[in-house]
Amino acid sequence: MFSFLLKRIGVVIPTFLGVTLLTFSLIRLIPGDPVELMAGERGVDPIRHAELLAKMGLDKPLLVQYWHYLTGIFHGDLGTSIVTREPVIREFFTLFPATLELSFCAIIIAIVIGLPAGIIAAVRRGKLTDYTVMGLSLTGYSMPIFWWGLLLILFFSVGLGWTPVSGRISAMFWVDEVTGFMVIDSFLSNEAGAFISALRHLILPSIVLATIPLAVIARMTRSAMLEVLREDYVLVARAKGLSMPLVVCIHALRNALIPVITVIGLQVGVLMAGAILTETIFSWPGVGKWMLDSIYRRDYPSVQGGILLISCLVIFVNLTVDILYGVANPRIRHNR
């Protein structure tokens, strides 16, 4: 087990270095320099241009810049935003709870609906229910998030008035930040109605963000369950007179869940990518929208820092899933 752990962690280090190199070089490959963008039509004279580039450290050779970036990371310093002049790490962690809160709700929705939907589709294979679930999940998977979000807003918020249009809480409330999670902070605040408002604001963005993972989980659960249902022990259980729901829930589900858990782990990356669009549509102040703005503004330190921290999160979740998978299935840890 120890050597398995060591191997897994050993893979993480080159991945991490690869991410730093990739983020550093990719943002610099996009043409256009941040000083020109900042100045806009107004322009800036060449002397001032050089001065500003030097101030941002962008006048140095790329290798030196990369070295500064790497040494900064090991000192816990991800640099300062070119636009807001705030430390990147502080900006990230100010916004991260909003993304985490939204992603958490989305993954819960995806699991709570996706798992049973997949099971039902597998059990009723080839029937109308199966076709409906699979058809809907395919639609969900191929739905453009931007369009889907606006559609829900127009229908539920503007048309029916059931949910708020955007934001994390009504503009009428000002909730002091304790944990950064609006649902918890609004619950702790003394403002009447703030908690309900926070919950209502979570509904539409969570549904939108959950759509793709939900579809993936439902399809994965269905195929894993179909595999398991063909196993001999299921037939034996059925032959012994156990009812189908009992066989599915007690015997089949446990084995079918192993690949599904891996897929759920992989959805963390999908959630982060989906958060960029969802947060933009719903004016959700999270890291997704912040990263998008930073890319537009060529805010190199923010893009580098943001992608690095999100990558670390994805790497960590996948490492955890890998290790748990190894714990759950001894064949894997012995084979590797």
Place this chain on the structure above:
Amino acid sequence: MQKLLTRLLPILLLLLFVGQVQAKTLVYCSEGSPEGFAPQLYTSGTTFDATSRTVFEGLTHFVRGTTELEPGMAESWTVSDDGKVYTFKLRKGVKFQSAKHFKPTRDMNADDVIFTFERQWKKDHPFYAISGGNYEYFNGMSMPALLNKIEKVDDYTVRFVLNRPEAPMLANLGMDFAVIQSAEYADAMMKAGTPEKVDQWPIGTGPFTFQGYKKDAQIRYTAFKDYWKGKAAIDKLVFSITPDASVRYAKLKAGECQVMPYPNPADIAAMQADPKINVMQQEGLNVGYLAYNTKVAPFDNVKVRKALNKAMNKQAIIDTVFQGAGKIAKNPIPPTIWSYNEATVDDSFDPVAAKKMLAEAGYPNGFEMKVWAMPVQRPYNPNARRMAEVIQADFAKVGVKVEIVSYEWGEYLKRSKDVNRDGAVLLGWTGDNGDPDNFLAVLLGCDGVGGSNRANWCYKPFEDLIQQAKVVADPAVRTKLYEQAQIIFKEQAPWATIAHSVVFIPMTNNVKNYKVDPLGGHIFYGVDLK
């Protein structure tokens, strides 16, 4: 029953009373997050809306809804005969707002004015380097070259001595970078070891007191009760940050906000038809143009430039690109600016005459050229690619074959400055201070060649006029000079002036007294809710 009524009555009365005195809160769905809270350090209108137009004020003001100047923190001023010395008498009894971490002990005075400017100007000032020390507007308006010294004559008199006469100086002082910060606040924060707090938690003399900012979500203000002009009609002002225009519209319809900026042009007709929404509109202080590179053939020939201007169907551009939300531009300055010359005659759309002029210029079979299309949407050009396509079709009719080129925005700005640039560039400008100098000298002056003057046009008769207008203090004389300059511009045609956009501000019907700011700001002092 009677007992119950006796108990309920006071509660009912209280509820009625509370209902009546409930705070008036105006929610503004702003288009983005401010870069920070010190307007001196940034250049975006979003930041100015959240700071200089709410919390702060400058020595001079623009009358709300106009580009006319009025006294602000300066009650009055005098200008020396040589135009180099400006002496400002400051308004007495002007209070600064307070916060939990700072309570002002004195009124605004000359020390605050000097602090505000020296902070941006003098590199050895203790606050120069705080928060990054980039004063792009201050530098962009050439203030370091312009200022000789700023003196405190007494507590309520400040003297600005300039190196050369500069007629737009008063308008410059009404700009966002020139709003007055509190020197006392800066000192207190420096002593507390948190000087950057001055730029994070704004304290000024304006109509609204900053209450807090939740990053990318909300900015909150309350009306400043000691504001020298009187407390604002609304009690609370909330900026609800909503970057997507469709979502802003949805929020307006759902009643989640009362005012929104920058609607999608495609939504305007529906907004105007909605009885619950009032759409205010005004021509923006901007101009969209196609700048020929007058240093490179064939555009060094005025006949070619005039011919191309005649080949362009501007009305088609207004209809297809602006979807009606624009007006044909004939002058390089918008009609909302004083000295706009009504008498100039625009090049009429006449492809036959254009073809003839090209033949006279030595191009009977036309030629090939590039038209640069911006990759971004701007107020003066909502869809540059589409505009370039319309121009391409128009020019093809006179034998000129257009290749449309585009680059990433930063790259576009950089490459389009090149004096040897190939082709004509689509670009535009939004005015800063309502002074014609801010358009004519910046965009067409000889100093701007290789920079903001994308036509690389340096024409002595024009240059002499705008330089003269810079140093004359009398507005009537300046008006005459600028009117003449516009006639020369039209004759020489370094640009095809295309359009001035129309700014639309949709708001719910219960918003009263909102005025569209020609300078592009969103100002809530004076606004009320029904």
